[in-house]
Amino acid sequence: MRCRILVVDLDGTLTLSRHTYELSTEALLALRRARDAGLRVVLATANGLDFALTIARYLGIRDVVAENGCLVYLDGTTYELCSADMSAVDQIILSTGAVSPSPQNKCRKYDLAYIPLAEDAVERIRVAVGPSFVVESSGYAIHVRPAGVDKGTAVLWLCEKLGVPCFQIASVGDSDVDVGMLKVSWGIAVGNATPAAKSAAKMVVEGPSGIGFKEAVDIILSGGGCTPDDVDSERA
Numbered sequence: 001m002r003c004r005i006l007v008v009d010l011d012g013t014l015t016l017s018r019h020t021y022e023l024s025t026e027a028l029l030a031l032r033r034a035r036d037a038g039l040r041v042v043l044a045t046a047n048g049l050d051f052a053l054t055i056a057r058y059l060g061i062r063d064v065v066a067e068n069g070c071l072v073y074l075d076g077t078t079y080e081l082c083s084a085d086m087s088a089v090d091q092i093i094l095s096t097g098a099v100s101p102s103p104q105n106k107c108r109k110y111d112l113a114y115i116p117l118a119e120d121a122v123e124r125i126r127v128a129v130g131p132s133f134v135v136e137s138s139g140y141a142i143h144v145r146p147a148g149v150d151k152g153t154a155v156l157w158l159c160e161k162l163g164v165p166c167f168q169i170a171s172v173g174d175s176d177v178d179v180g181m182l183k184v185s186w187g188i189a190v191g192n193a194t195p196a197a198k199s200a201a202k203m204v205v206e207g208p209s210g211i212g213f214k215e216a217v218d219i220i221l222s223g224g225g226c227t228p229d230d231v232d233s234e235r236a
């Protein structure tokens with residue numbers, strides 16, 4: 001098996017579809033097969049760290065990337081890859097009236113999450129906060145965090161920290177917030193992923209969400225993926 005680490009998104013990738021939080025049993029079984037085969041599995045999610053650590057516990061995963069790459073929990077230590085005081089920008093975002101705050105925001109630090117109240121919410125937030133912040137939709141929420149950090153930043157940090165070439169890290173995702181990690185690792189997009197996620201990936205599997213994740217694990221366990229040729233791990 002060429003891949004050594006599997007970085008997996010949560011919502012839309014381990015779930016039944018991109019419109020539910022319900023976990024896919026096929027995905028859960030595939031996760032277990034991946035871990036039993038010796039892959040180190042990392043959960044990489046836009047969700048807050050406390051939430052992600054809780055979910056990871058029940059998924060049998062120890063290491064977590066949370067808040068879209070701003071926080072990494074590795075071998076029992078939390079590392080912060082973002083640094084900004086988000087309180088002022090939170091007020092600016094809420095004053096647009098285009099979104100309501102996610103209940104998770106009271107325990108999020110750098111990547112804040114919002115529920116859209118208008119069709120053009122992402123655009124209105126982008127105009128309000130300016131270029132110092134990234135505004136992206138995961139399909140589950142709108143996320144705003146300091147520019148320059150995404151899940152790909154965290155994967156590059158993991159390659160360095162763990163001494164593993166990034167092409168030996170497989171990642172699986174479904175949405176625009178996964179583009180960074182799909183680019184810097186051997187990225188696989190599930191069949192119902194967004195166009196941006198599909199074009200960032202090295203491979204797009206047939207099945208949607210959890211079924212797609214199972215297909216990705218089958219490919220990895222049969223020796224596929226993680227070839228060095230087309231991974232831009234030196235992302236500009």
Ligand SMILES: O=C(O)COP(=O)(O)O
Nearest residue numbers: 010011045046138140141
């Ligand atoms: O929390 C979200 O908005 C989506 O989270 P995800 O990164 O696990 O898909």
Ligand SMILES: [Mg+2]
Nearest residue numbers: 009011012174
């Ligand atoms: Mg997702």
